[in-house]
Amino acid sequence: MTTAQESSSLGLQRSRPRVVIVGGGFGGIYAARRLRGVDVDVTLLDRGTSHVFQPLLYQCATGLLSEGEISSPLRHLLRGVRNVHVALGEAQGIDAVGRVLTASRFDGSTFELPYDYLIVAAGMRQAYHGHDEYIQWAPGMKTLDDALAIRRKLICAFEMAESLPTAEERRPWLTFAVAGGGPTGVELAGQIRELAMHALANEFQSIDPCEARVLLFHGGDRVLQSFNRKLSAAAQRTLDKVGVETHLGVHVTDVCETSIETTAKNAARTKKRYGARTVLWTAGVEAVPFAAALANALGVKQIQGGRIAVEPDLTVPGHPNVWVIGDLMSLNDLPGVAEVAMQGGRHVGGCIARTIEGGTPDRKPFKYRDLGSAAYIARRHALLQAGPIRMSGFLGWVSWGAIHIAFLAGYRNRFGTLLNWAVTLASRTRRERAITYGDPESARQPYTDLTTESIAVTRPER
Amino acid sequence: MTTAQESSSLGLQRSRPRVVIVGGGFGGIYAARRLRGVDVDVTLLDRGTSHVFQPLLYQCATGLLSEGEISSPLRHLLRGVRNVHVALGEAQGIDAVGRVLTASRFDGSTFELPYDYLIVAAGMRQAYHGHDEYIQWAPGMKTLDDALAIRRKLICAFEMAESLPTAEERRPWLTFAVAGGGPTGVELAGQIRELAMHALANEFQSIDPCEARVLLFHGGDRVLQSFNRKLSAAAQRTLDKVGVETHLGVHVTDVCETSIETTAKNAARTKKRYGARTVLWTAGVEAVPFAAALANALGVKQIQGGRIAVEPDLTVPGHPNVWVIGDLMSLNDLPGVAEVAMQGGRHVGGCIARTIEGGTPDRKPFKYRDLGSAAYIARRHALLQAGPIRMSGFLGWVSWGAIHIAFLAGYRNRFGTLLNWAVTLASRTRRERAITYGDPESARQPYTDLTTESIAVTRPER
16 A cells, blocks of 8 residues: 555556556456556556456345345455556546546546556446336346345335235236346346245245246247257256246337336237336347447447447557457457456456567457356256357256356355355245345335335436 | 235234234334234234344444345244234324224335234434434434445545545545444444454555544543443543544534534534534434324324333323334333343233233233343444443453344344354455445446435435
């Protein structure tokens, strides 16, 4: 720890080459770590204070794990990397000629981060495809706040159903719709059924939580299209078995407080509306707003949901000192998964290290090594696809657990997560079912003047 | 679990005597448990879905424990008590003649709970003494939402200080003011210094977290006035040692975004203003709004912050079938502590059980057995006062830990809490430092159009 220098808290007066990393997800963290001991000053900028382990976010949303168990404070994670400085703030834009990134603090004031090398790992956010009004009814699955909002919606739906006198009134509260049949959607749908069948099964008198209907809507012709057909079919069988009702080949075309509408993708374009008080949204992602400012400043176009196309070495065309990695980069149709971001981060960190050490720009092309992918379906069922290996069912599930524990940051998170998993498996309960209302004032008066809407997703005054 | 009966989900058609308990805190839980197996139908109504273990709330606020570790879902806690039904809702008022309690669901609709016996254990909330506008700057310490808001304020204050260029600008962000020198205030103040000195100490570059000033303001002439003078003095020595600046004999007379004003209680009435971006409020409690409706319906007056005076058997004068227990009851100046609520709950449960079994009203007076009290001051320092036993320092601290673990609900919470304590003691880190912004939409755009105010305490649209 160094004592504060009055005029420069952000490295403005340093003489070593300056690396700025935007985003503390997998890409940013791996880039920062690769730069440990390299003769550069690194600033990692993030909108939040924690690195979130997104592959387990759905377990926080469904009451299995706490926010702390699936995240690590960025400062704590990088405390051993002496040349990395963490800054809380949101990237707003860059001056590509002057090589300065502008960021804002949470009070709206701005500060500048000069850079010699810029690594953009800002990620994607949930996309509502022109229907941002859905967000109030259908939270996405990208942030810890999303997870807590989903937890609140799920728990409150069962409570609301319990308190209503007729089956007809209870039905929409016991119907849970999930938009999107990728890993996140499948995992959420499976977890809701498990929550209902195990943790909640014996705790209600008027309703039977096991009657909870979970509807999974997907545009493709099979769930988990990133896996091969055989694994995808195995996942579908498991979903059928645990009671998730899967609807393939449909688009969600409307979401409101009480229902969701789908339209078939075939020629008939049949519309259907389902009464559902809980809708969760995992159908697609889009670039964060900073990507547009970046593309504009660099004179490049955004493609595929706002992604930025990169050269084989992950630099932006015409800008050999600016890299885009992770979900936000577009290269050879690489998927938006953690592994691509990690390897991209390590690759760029390596390029910068060799450039510094060798004195000439290192333009080594990025080679992605597909280590495989895994998806949790239900208790004792997961998929694993890695090189020639194909696993489903129990074996896939054990491997899935081992892989996720290995990649969680820190021993305490690993141990805490293992403990919670063991307890949940053995006792069928879930420890993190506490709900919060979003702020002290609405918690103080959660009923007096709030509508269902604002309980479901409370929104701050603007 | 019984299948739903269309016309009655809340016991309206039952023939056994009906007991309604308002509040799932210590009083409500202990009353419900005492009624296990008694020939009555019990409905426990609460505004939330969890029983919160309030004595450890400050540890959730300061990043030591998760929400799930200091709370238990009411349904889970009472799942073994077959004649107890849990209902989510807020008590609005009663018809004392018709013996019906009216409650509201979170969508604003209402439902009725007829009762033969009514136990009111609705508790107190943080009091701002006519200055409810302080709440936006100074969250209280009564709910899980309060804890998460405090966690966000604390973490963001250090981050904000780190990003500011001058010592002058950083100072108010590194000044933390706590109003109230009771156990909650003392515990919070001590924890903030420990957070700064241990968990955060080596993670910042521009600031030294250890420089964080913690100001504790108290109206009395010594902190922890419920303990004897010697223990109180020992606590003060520990507070001095860990660096909490205690100001006695002062009232807080103003709180705003950037500062707090105090006025001395002596004749001079000297006013002082301290620049502080973080103010936490533990100075006093007041009855929840339902207490006024209850007092009105029963024809009694509220005293001492809205409390309701009860007969020696804890019934409301003139209403032998209505009891008030816990913090909300006023009897012989008994303190508002968990132990009084627990024993009150057990007492009333016993009275009802004997009334049912004996056929005549049981009016046994309540005898409070003071089992002592404990307060955490800092690492290796706590107070314990029980009968002739007086402990402070390390011995008090060990006893404090044992007592709190014993009273936590459930083995998993106990084990998880012990584990987190052990890890924090050994490694000086804190596992639950993840912050949330209150809802998905402000998390999506936490900087774009939010002011410091709305980050600090986000408020829903009304």
